[in-house]
Amino acid sequence: GEDVEQSLFLSVREGDSSVINCTYTDSSSTYLYWYKQEPGAGLQLLTYIFSNMDMKQDQRLTVLLNKKDKHLSLRIADTQTGDSAIYFCAERIGGYNKLIFGAGTRLAVHP
Amino acid sequence: EAGVAQSPRYKIIEKRQSVAFWCNPISGHATLYWYQQILGQGPKLLIQFQNNGVVDDSQLPKDRFSAERLKGVDSTLKIQPAKLEDSAVYLCASSLVGGGYTFGSGTRLTVV
Numbered sequence: 001g002e003d004v005e006q007s008l009f010l011s012v013r014e015g016d017s018s019v020i021n022c023t024y025t026d027s028s029s030t031y032l033y034w035y036k037q038e039p040g041a042g043l044q045l046l047t048y049i050f051s052n053m054d055m056k057q058d059q060r061l062t063v064l065l066n067k068k069d070k071h072l073s074l075r076i077a078d079t080q081t082g083d084s085a086i087y088f089c090a091e092r093i094g095g096y097n098k099l100i101f102g103a104g105t106r107l108a109v110h111p
Numbered sequence: 112e113a114g115v116a117q118s119p120r121y122k123i124i125e126k127r128q129s130v131a132f133w134c135n136p137i138s139g140h141a142t143l144y145w146y147q148q149i150l151g152q153g154p155k156l157l158i159q160f161q162n163n164g165v166v167d168d169s170q171l172p173k174d175r176f177s178a179e180r181l182k183g184v185d186s187t188l189k190i191q192p193a194k195l196e197d198s199a200v201y202l203c204a205s206s207l208v209g210g211g212y213t214f215g216s217g218t219r220l221t222v223v
Contacts, residue, residue, distance in 0.1 A: 101155070103153045104153055
């Protein structure tokens with residue numbers, strides 16, 4: 001089946017690391033994505049990882065993929081107030097490039 | 112490069128009325144998607160076009176929703192008649208075949 005699950009809320013202190021977790025069910029996923037959505041705005045692609053990779057690092061962002069457990073995580077180092085947003089995990093499946101999204105994790109950053 | 116353009120930005124209608132949304136994808140992007148994002152949920156794919164043909168409309172409520180992509184460029188999504196549960200943000204996205212998505216800013220629909 002096609003299902004992506006995320007925890008709904010995460011609160012962190014400014015300067016700490018944030019870790020947002022995601023699980024998915026479709027083993028045929030080719031790419032997995034993290035999108036950011038700020039209030040009233042569209043979806044901004046943060047980063048993605050190919051399904052045959054374990055890790056990808058991009059400045060403050062680290063993506064870890066455990067394909068055996070179908071678990072994806074996004075680590076944000078040195079979290080800032082500007083990182084407050086909803087973060088969506090998505091898996092790309094099928095030959096026609098379909099994206100399946102989780103419900104999103106709301107990240108709140110406090111001083 | 113210009114992004115994905117959507118209009119209108121906001122729309123408020125009464126239930127049982129009809130409404131239409133417009134999307135202009137990035138030039139050269141063959142694939143166009145319409146997603147529905149209900150408040151508190153992740154986006155859900157309604158319909159996917161490749162050029163002007165439909166490749167996936169399995170989650171489109173076809174009794175009230177319709178979409179077209181004439182000439183394989185712009186697309187319109189229509190709801191007729193609207194229900195209260197159609198209140199959502201409607202997101203359009205485009206991509207090259209097999210490529211990454213670019214999303215528009217969305218149309219926020221409120222049905223009262």
